[in-house]
Amino acid sequence: MAADLLQSAPSLPIAMLDFSRQYSIIREEVLAVIEEVCASQRFILGPQVARFERAVALACDSPHALGCASGTDALWLAMDAARIGPGDAVITTPFSFFATASSIIRCGATPIFADIDPKTFNLSPTSVAAIFDSPAGANVKAIMPVHLYGQCADWDAFTAFQQQHGLLLIEDAAQAFGATWNGIPAGALGDAAAFSFYPTKNLSAFGDAGLVTTASDELAERVTMLRAHGMRRRYFHDEIGGNSRLDTLQAAVLEVKLRYLPQWNQQRRDRATLYDQLFQEAGLAAPSVTDGIVLPITDRRASHVFHQYVIRVPRRDALRLHLSNAQIGTEIYYPLPLHLQESLAYLGYKQGDFPHTERAAEEVLALPMYPELRDDEQRTIVEAIANFYARPADVTTKSE
Ligand SMILES: Cc1ncc(COP(=O)(O)O)c(C=O)c1O
Structure with missing residues (x-):
């Protein structure tokens, strides 16, 4: 051998990623659902969004799944909903996509980096423990491990930190739809999780899209409010949120793809x-x-x-x-x-x-x-x- x-x-070209083969398999189904959305003309929060959210909640074994505009927004929404803000610190990995850190800053909080485990490339619990042994540990409100490359971070260790220090665990699950830790799906491990459906992801939209999962009714209610300009009632703005709904066309495409995932x-x-x-x-x-x-x-x-x-x-x-x-x-x-x-x-x-x-x-x-x-x-x-x-x-x- x-x-x-x-x-x-x-000398055949082999692309890093070629979803055109996948598209040829699901083309008919996808075009049919796009046509359905176009015919309905319901482009914002159409029924496909709620259906896709329910399907994700089921797939991730999480009571709530809330679509939004991108994985970056999902991270921000999860943390803002959890009231992570100025004066708070969030421990995370320096070996990730930029949005992992920038979303913490967008909430007004400060990222504290800890090194990775060289075997899995995920946030190292030993390195995190050192932060709690230092003065920097005092302001830590959350840990945000990333399930890098599609493998869950060491959730046993992070759960132990949570119990010890009473902090929040936010999953950056952007790369890990369908991954599990001890049989528990990504999205059901932390207090909240953020997924990305960016076109290169293993569950990918035809544009930008993201989603937050959580078991907390309160967090879910706040994400729903924050993703629509802080509105609970139409045109009454309780907080400064954002415009970050999951597009109906994307939800329709994702609903098809989720069945194949x-x-x-x-x-x-x-x-x-x-x-x-x-x-x-x-x-x-x-x-x-x-x-x-x-x-x-x-x-x-x-x-x-x-x-x-x-x-x-x-x-x-x-x-x-x-x-x-x-x-x-x-x-x-x-x-x-x-x-x-x-x-x-x-x-x-x-x-x-x-x-x-x-x-x-x-x-x-x-x-x-x-x-x-x-x-x-x-x-x-x-x-x-x-x-x-x-x-x-x-x-x-x-x-x-
Ligand atoms: C680890 C990680 N976090 C966050 C994001 C942000 O997701 P999006 O590109 O959908 O905003 C990505 C994807 O690019 C990612 O890989």
């Missing part, structure tokens, strides 16, 4: 298993990047949905260039940790503060991952990676 893998890859998530897991096998067979898999490629690690308590399949690799940027030359798409989630972003410099963090995060930012590489990716395409990708490492380092770097 290793010899097979070293054969040169056919368990199957699509299983296909993603199967794709991940095949990648693992191919890397093992090629002799590339290793426990550390000094010896080879580190494959994704799934906690035994988690059911991963592989929103992304992310490996750690030596000479990452040269490999990425090599794959790009072979017409294979890849991505880096995320090249610059949040604590080093220019806009967050005022928080006072510096290079070296979170070594596991900074190292991950230099080593991670996300490979093409979607349910309809084919076996032969995955073989081509792993062959191209094997080819790269089969050549001496100085040759590869110069020739790319």
Whole structure:
């Protein structure tokens, strides 16, 4: 097999993400529901929104599901509804999309970063514990772990912090629809959870869309009020909210896609298993990047949905260039940790503060991952990676 893998890859373009295959499967159903919305002319909070919300509540085993305009808004709505605001601090990970931190700031609160667990890339409970042992722990009102790449953060540990310190747990579940921790779905773990249906997500809309889940009647009522300009009664504004409703057209598309999601998530897991096998067979898999490629690690308590399949690799940027030359798409989630972003410099963090995060930012590489990716395409990708490492380092770097 290793010899097979070293054969040169056919130069077929393999996109990082190609939902056109998925669209061809569901096209008729999707066009029918879009036509239904257009015929009804009910574009704001039409019946499809409430139906989709009920379906999500069921899928996530959460009493309330409330659609909104984006995952970014869902994070803000969840925290604003929980009255997180000026003077409060929220602990989160610096290894995430920017919205994780910016939504905290949008509420008027301050993010406190803690390092990640290098195995799962998720917020490290040990690093969080150190904050509670320091003066910074005094103002912490919530912890917001991110279920990065589709794997739930260590909820046993975060629940223990909640019990010990009486704080809120907000899930950034933007990448993890359908994932579970100890059998409990993302969205039912925290006091509230935020989902994104951005077009690249495993449950994706045809534009921006998001959703908040919560078991709390009070939080649900407040999210409903805040997503519609702080109105409880039409044109009576109790608070300054926003315009963040889930578009009816998006809800209609999402309602169709949600029915397929368990199957699509299983296909993603199967794709991940095949990648693992191919890397093992090629002799590339290793426990550390000094010896080879580190494959994704799934906690035994988690059911991963592989929103992304992310490996750690030596000479990452040269490999990425090599794959790009072979017409294979890849991505880096995320090249610059949040604590080093220019806009967050005022928080006072510096290079070296979170070594596991900074190292991950230099080593991670996300490979093409979607349910309809084919076996032969995955073989081509792993062959191209094997080819790269089969050549001496100085040759590869110069020739790319
Ligand atoms: C971890 C994480 N949080 C928040 C968001 C924000 O979601 P959206 O792009 O729908 O605003 C995203 C998605 O891009 C994300 O990946």
